[in-house]
Amino acid sequence: MQSQVNLRASEGTAQTVGEMNETPDPQPLFKRPWVEALAVAILFAMLGAVATWPIATDPAHLSVQKLTDNDYRFNNFVIFWGAHALTTDPLNLHHTNMFYPERYTFAYSDILLSHSVLMLPVILLTNNQVLTYNLLLLLSMSIGGLGFYLLCRELTGNRVAALAGALIFIFNPIHFARHVQIQMFGDHWMPWFAWALLIWLRQAGGNDAGRDGGLAGNQWKWPAAVVAFFCLNALSGAQPALFGAIIGAAMMLYWGVAGRLWGKRLFRRGILVMGRSCFVLLAPIFWPYAFVEKEMLGPRTLMDQLLHSSAAPADLFAAGSHLYRWIDTTFGWPSEILGRPARSYLFPGIVPLVLALFGLVGSGTVRGRGSRGRDQVFWLILLIFAFWLALGPPAGLYLVIEKLPLLRLLRVPSRLILIASFALSVLAAFGVARLYESEKLSRRSISAPLLAGLALLFAIEASHSPMTVYPFVPGPEPRHQFLAEQPGDFTVVEFPIDPLNHTLSTRQIFNSVHHWKKLLVGYSGFQTEENIERLYRLNSSFPSDECLDELQELGVRYVFVLEARYGRRHLRRILQQPRLRQVQRFGETGIFELLPR
Numbered sequence: 001m002q003s004q005v006n007l008r009a010s011e012g013t014a015q016t017v018g019e020m021n022e023t024p025d026p027q028p029l030f031k032r033p034w035v036e037a038l039a040v041a042i043l044f045a046m047l048g049a050v051a052t053w054p055i056a057t058d059p060a061h062l063s064v065q066k067l068t069d070n071d072y073r074f075n076n077f078v079i080f081w082g083a084h085a086l087t088t089d090p091l092n093l094h095h096t097n098m099f100y101p102e103r104y105t106f107a108y109s110d111i112l113l114s115h116s117v118l119m120l121p122v123i124l125l126t127n128n129q130v131l132t133y134n135l136l137l138l139l140s141m142s143i144g145g146l147g148f149y150l151l152c153r154e155l156t157g158n159r160v161a162a163l164a165g166a167l168i169f170i171f172n173p174i175h176f177a178r179h180v181q182i183q184m185f186g187d188h189w190m191p192w193f194a195w196a197l198l199i200w201l202r203q204a205g206g207n208d209a210g211r212d213g214g215l216a217g218n219q220w221k222w223p224a225a226v227v228a229f230f231c232l233n234a235l236s237g238a239q240p241a242l243f244g245a246i247i248g249a250a251m252m253l254y255w256g257v258a259g260r261l262w263g264k265r266l267f268r269r270g271i272l273v274m275g276r277s278c279f280v281l282l283a284p285i286f287w288p289y290a291f292v293e294k295e296m297l298g299p300r301t302l303m304d305q306l307l308h309s310s311a312a313p314a315d316l317f318a319a320g321s322h323l324y325r326w327i328d329t330t331f332g333w334p335s336e337i338l339g340r341p342a343r344s345y346l347f348p349g350i351v352p353l354v355l356a357l358f359g360l361v362g363s364g365t366v367r368g369r370g371s372r373g374r375d376q377v378f379w380l381i382l383l384i385f386a387f388w389l390a391l392g393p394p395a396g397l398y399l400v401i402e403k404l405p406l407l408r409l410l411r412v413p414s415r416l417i418l419i420a421s422f423a424l425s426v427l428a429a430f431g432v433a434r435l436y437e438s439e440k441l442s443r444r445s446i447s448a449p450l451l452a453g454l455a456l457l458f459a460i461e462a463s464h465s466p467m468t469v470y471p472f473v474p475g476p477e478p479r480h481q482f483l484a485e486q487p488g489d490f491t492v493v494e495f496p497i498d499p500l501n502h503t504l505s506t507r508q509i510f511n512s513v514h515h516w517k518k519l520l521v522g523y524s525g526f527q528t529e530e531n532i533e534r535l536y537r538l539n540s541s542f543p544s545d546e547c548l549d550e551l552q553e554l555g556v557r558y559v560f561v562l563e564a565r566y567g568r569r570h571l572r573r574i575l576q577q578p579r580l581r582q583v584q585r586f587g588e589t590g591i592f593e594l595l596p597r
Helices: 033-051 070-088 113-118 120-126 129-156 159-171 173-180 190-204 221-234 238-258 265-296 303-308 322-331 350-361 374-390 413-437 439-443 447-462 478-485 502-514 529-541 545-553 568-576
Strands: 491-495 556-562 580-586 589-594
Touching: 033 129, 033 159, 070 113, 070 120, 070 129, 070 502, 113 120, 113 129, 120 129, 129 159, 129 190, 129 413, 159 173, 159 350, 159 413, 159 447, 173 413, 173 447, 190 221, 190 238, 190 265, 190 413, 221 238, 221 265, 238 265, 238 374, 238 413, 322 447, 350 374, 350 413, 350 447, 374 413, 413 447, 478 502, 478 580, 478 589, 529 545, 545 556, 545 589, 568 580
Parallel strands: 491 556
Antiparallel strands: 556 589, 580 589
């Protein structure tokens, strides 16, 4: 991308054919476009600090989530593994140290690789999981806010509307509630991808094709930007990759038909080149997902899981902000009235809904557009489609979706509400543009106070601040420091083993970032039957010679024994096993070296 962030496609590329919408270029707010971009990014970083308060007071020692939370531990592990593998052994990126000796375990869940690259300096300098996660949250809000601002500014030609749309995208209750799940909250490259694709679509509909039907001069910069931002978004996780693919495919299909672009060689060639480029760049990273799906899922249907995690009425009316939690606690809405507590927060707030509705049906015009422009129609269609998907199998679409490869890895349909939230935020920006540019409101001098009031109401209904925080002491525990000091690459196992006790497993992988030794356990929505059977067999036979022989074959050098979880008789058998030599003891945890027969 250019060193100067281009806030608008050039005038020569803004015109479209086939009656495509065109937005006039607003007057520059700053003399240099990059200054405006930097100002918006800083603004969202500051607002992010306020939204996550009091994290900013001590980001290295205050966690946004309980350190015992399984997903929080696991996401930290995945981000750190990506950074570790890229700086030590990139060719074995997909083979993490968990679930040993299983292969391709990086593809057991979201890979979060672009997060690893973004946070690489912090990881290398501090190795602090909480600081890394907190700074990633702020960067995600800053990058995502700027990207959405550029997208909405391109669509509406109005900076106030663009800023409002970006605020709603980042901080609306649906999106912000996912701050504890960085595989969904870290979707900050998705608006950049949509922005670059929108400009290219308008460019492809203009008169910029060279005599050979290709792009003239340096105008391949926008297809290149589309590829770059799509890849960055896809490498943020499997779910952002899926969401970006849905948005991108919908945009190309819709504008290809609405703008009559399918007959243009430039359009078809651009899609082909961008598709091939994305495939070449992403295939080495994502092909193990196909392998994992085949090995893990096989002919098994996910319909039961999909039904369980589909959006329910209580979910659709629940939000995680302070205001809506207070309403639920005080008045029983929606949990008591609709029969059960919400499992997920899927209500975007009243202000975004009102603004989006006004963006569709309100009076007045957005500069250069009719009252119902094609842009608004597209984002409405996308909103409805994503909402339909989020309802899961009961809504009917999954009779087809469940048969598609890779999409079957999406086990939680309600998460697709994030695409609906994206579209809703764009429509809300259109609503703000209508309010801001309404001649009736301007004559009465009430547009500015009205927008200020709506901003205040949105801040009240969307606020999660102050947040509950949890103290964290950085650095390894003594037992993990002991492992880090031991030379060589080997396996370590902790007894007793329970392959389905995720709290024990995520504790081990979370702490393994300090030593990176191989572990027999791990955490994922999928586990092979062979691995589960192996772990149960080892646990039931420990400390027999047969068990120790198998451990030795797995490369185990040290055995951790949680003594408090064993009875005296079993513990005596462990202490009397001649092939287990105790070398260290930390509290109630004994560390034994496994000796050969």
